[in-house]
Amino acid sequence: MSKVSCFAAIAFATVLLSAAPSRAQDSIPGVPRELLDDIAAGSRILADLGVVDAFGHVSARHPTNPGHFLMARSVAPAQVTADDIMEFDENGEAVDARGRTVFLERFIHAEIYRARPDVKAVVHTHSPGVVPFSVSRTTLRPLYHNAAFLGAGAAVWDIGKDFGTTNMLVSNNAIGKSLASALGDKSVVLMRGHGDVTVGSAVKVAVFRAYYTDVNAKLQTQAIGLGSEITFLSAEEATKADAVNMVIMDRAWALWKQKVQAGK
Template identity: 50%
Template sequence: MPGVNMCETTESGTGAGAASNPAVDRGVPAAPVERSLLDELVIANRVLFKHRVVDAFGHVSIRHDKDPERFLLARNMAPGLVTAEDIVEFHLDGTPVDAVGRSVYLERFIHGAIYRARPKVQAVVHSHAPAVVPFGVSASARLMPVWHMSGFLGLDTPVFEIRDVAGDATDLLIRSNRLGDALAASLGDACVVLMRGHGATVTGDSLRQAVFRAVYTQLNAELQLQAVQLGDVRYLTEGEVRTTTDSVGSQIDRAWNLWKCEVAN
């Protein structure tokens, strides 16, 4: 793992995704957590930054290994600068357990709502990956798998429209449990949901799977944007989606081990 960051991180708690005031803890003890879990969450943040899924904004969480009614997420800061000491524990309603006055992400409700709705989900990635955004705003083009690495997308990636829930004057951020629940409902049983004019949220049965899917969702979007310029795109079939999801999904550790080395140097 990298040592102390050479870049000083003093987040002000303002701006997109920030809390306007330091978070107020609920006043209950934090659950014990394995240091290895914290370290893996740090790696996930850095891998997502390295692969341009997130930049200064975006976040990744993991369900608590000792208490499924809690999750772990960094404080409000750029993902590429996260260390183990920056990880905060949350209840599924988004209330922090041990923020200790630190600012937290406004959109933590994305994570809590999905964990509530999908008990098997163990990790969530939210990003504003640029290549993905066009597929959330187009009325005709849908994000679909163009290669074997992204069969997990399925044939009908859902799109969340915040206007249907909160009108047409929001900042498009998921600032409440109500909006989080609506997003989780749009996600349904899928593993990726696009967010119109905003980005995407990706889930996984493990942290490594969620990161893998987030990286390859972005790459698929880039390839699809190139392919449609050539015309007559042939997407994966339903059968190919099932087969590639199983075969490629068994190789996630191969990618993770490479990515882990990349961000350790």
């Protein structure tokens, strides 16, 4: 091969390599692209399932810097992509904003991650099914197996008790800390007149719980409307069913993720 041909071959190979997408190069240092994809997918899944509309957010704890977390810039859940994900510090402040707007209620996530080292993902929604249970004295309880995690209880948090008359938003760390305290060791906390927060050991777990909290709330409302006594899951049934759900959750996650990714 002549020197000219050799140089041409090298140049052509260089162009091909530069044009090929590289999944090894992460957009946020120390964060696998797969985690960014999961956060984006979780946001789009909840929008597709009708749990969120233009509002709501999904986050994940930073895998190599556990004091930090990852969440999208301020954008509607259905529009979130992996490239929208930003890094936030322990106080909920953007590490590298670069002019991007951020969610007002990022303090929900910051304070829950601070209070709960076991939590790896947080979801906040304005679930239409859940809101009635946040403003009434009717306790949200599991009445079918997919919502078995509710057997451990769903706390109810009222912003007015600690902060008086507000705009109902978790707009600073003090309010976020109050919410995290109400959550305690539970998987779900309802926010009076606002929505709810679910947490989990992974994005798929928090998303699963956000969806089935909404579904269970709607079913419970229907059951109440029948006007007779409701048979809820017993504590033992809930524990056993939740253990199974944690094993088979990947089936639902794969289906939901495939659907939203196909719709890009």
